[in-house]
Amino acid sequence: MWLWLVILNIMKIISWNVNSVRARINNILDYIKTSNPDLLFLQEIKTQDENFPYDQFKKIGYESHVFGQKSYNGVAILSNKEIKNIDKNFISDDLKQSRIITGEINLKKKKIELINIYAPNGNPIETEKYDYKKNWFKKFISSIKKKLAKNSNIIIAGDFNIIPEEIDVYDFKRYENDALGKLEIRKKFREILNLGFFDVFRLKNKHKQEYTFWDYFSGSWQKNYGMRIDHFLLSNNLIENISSININKSPRSKIKPSDHTPIELEIN
DNA sequence: ATGGCTGAGCTACTCAGA
Numbered sequence: 001m002w003l004w005l006v007i008l009n010i011m012k013i014i015s016w017n018v019n020s021v022r023a024r025i026n027n028i029l030d031y032i033k034t035s036n037p038d039l040l041f042l043q044e045i046k047t048q049d050e051n052f053p054y055d056q057f058k059k060i061g062y063e064s065h066v067f068g069q070k071s072y073n074g075v076a077i078l079s080n081k082e083i084k085n086i087d088k089n090f091i092s093d094d095l096k097q098s099r100i101i102t103g104e105i106n107l108k109k110k111k112i113e114l115i116n117i118y119a120p121n122g123n124p125i126e127t128e129k130y131d132y133k134k135n136w137f138k139k140f141i142s143s144i145k146k147k148l149a150k151n152s153n154i155i156i157a158g159d160f161n162i163i164p165e166e167i168d169v170y171d172f173k174r175y176e177n178d179a180l181g182k183l184e185i186r187k188k189f190r191e192i193l194n195l196g197f198f199d200v201f202r203l204k205n206k207h208k209q210e211y212t213f214w215d216y217f218s219g220s221w222q223k224n225y226g227m228r229i230d231h232f233l234l235s236n237n238l239i240e241n242i243s244s245i246n247i248n249k250s251p252r253s254k255i256k257p258s259d260h261t262p263i264e265l266e267i268n
Numbered sequence: 269a270t271g272g273c274t275g276a277g278c279t280a281c282t283c284a285g286a
Contacts, residue, residue, distance in 0.1 A: 019285085020275055044285085046276065071276045072284065121286055161286070174269075180286060215286070216273040225269090227286080259274080259285085 010243055010268045011081075011107055013039045015157035015230055016251070017118065017213075017260035021045040021076070024258055025053055031251050032060060035264065038081055039105070043118035043159045043260075045074035052076065069098035075116050075158070077101055083114070090115065091139040095132060100140075107267065112238070113151045115144075117158035122179030130179050133161070137188040144195060148235070155267075156197070156233040159260065162189045164199060167209055168228040180229060197233040200245045200265060210247050213260045221252060232265045241267045 014037040018024045021042060032040065040062070045052065049068040057064050062078040067088040075098060077083060083103040090100040099118045104111055117140070122133030147154060163181040166172040175181030193199060201210070211226025220226065232245060243266035252261040 023275060044275095121284080123286065163286095171269085175286090178286075213286070218269070218272060220273095229286080256274095 008243070008268045009108060010266050011038045011105075013037065013041070013114075013155065013157065013232075013265045013267065014262050015041040015043070015116070015159075015232065015265075016262035017043040017159040017230060017258060019044050019046070019258040019260065021053060021074075022047055022051065023256070025056060027251060027254055027256065027258070029056060029060065030254075031262065032057075032062070032078075035248070035262070037264070038079065039083075039114065040078040041114075041116035041157050042076045042078065043074075043116070045076050046071060047074060065101060065103065067098045067101040072097070073118055074098045075101045075118050077103060077114065077116055079105075081105060091136070091143050093139075094135065099136070107241070110153045110238075110241075111151060112153045112155060113147055115147075115154065115156040115158075117156065117160065119159060119161045121161050122185065125177065125179050125182065133179060133185065134188070137185075141188065141191055141195070144192060148195060152196075152235055152237045154197070154235040155238065155265075156192070157231065157263070157265070159230050160189065161229055162186060162231075163227050163229060164189050164202065164231070167207070168211075170211070170225045170227070175227070180227065192233060196236045198236070198239055200232040200234050200242060201228070201247065201263065203239070204242070204245050212247055212263055214252060216259050221257075230260055230263050232263060234267075238267065243268050
């Protein structure tokens with residue numbers, strides 16, 4: 001197995017909204033030990049940089065690149081490989097929220113741009129929160145266009161807070177007027193795809209109904225009342241490099257879980 | 269299925285999440 005991985009030079013990249021890195025630290029460490037990612041994109045770390053548990057990840061072989069914020073939001077990339085050009089200014093955020101961290105990694109001869117996002121929720125609609133979400137995506141799409149002009153190898157992963165299609169939620173009617181399911185927001189997702197990206201899970205699973213998030217309320221997990229809002233988007237150039245894509249439901253079943261579960265990509 | 273559950277900051281209760 002080891003030899004096979006080395007020969008193919010497979011890299012495992014995982015995205016997980018952990019809903020607080022400190023409240024979840026043991027779950028995250030356990031998960032890393034069993035899943036062995038090369039890169040782990042975290043969202044909603046809910047802490048400032050100075051309180052991030054760098055040492056605990058360092059002990060198991062990971063460097064942490066952190067864009068934190070007190071109480072809310074915050075993203076990080078954990079890596080056991082060198083990441084270059086870490087950037088926390090991918091867009092200018094009107095509310096100065098920590099939602100995007102980017103970097104670069106080399107995979108064989110390709111230089112790949114890594115973009116880890118935690119998109120705004122946007123509820124309730126008809127408030128400034130929804131406007132912020134729309135405007136955030138507008139800026140994000142504009143920055144993606146600029147990046148594409150320089151590098152056609154791009155991986156965007158994270159919590160998009162968008163239900164792409166009706167199949168991606170347990171009861172679409174309930175979300176068609178919600179900031180996660182409104183057509184206007186789903187069109188933002190399509191707009192990104194139309195720049196030259198694929199939603200990797202949907203590309204590889206045309207009709208599968210799987211979710212990445214289940215509410216803490218009312219036994220949503222037990223009833224499988226979930227939604228698929230965490231995504232891997234790969235630029236056209238990288239599609240031939242996909243080895244696998246998997247939503248790993250196991251962490252959602254643990255004690256003290258995040259409400260999201262990881263999505264795992266292998267590329268070669 | 270417009271309720272109820274979780275985390276941070278703080279230490280009573282609000283804000284935010286989706």
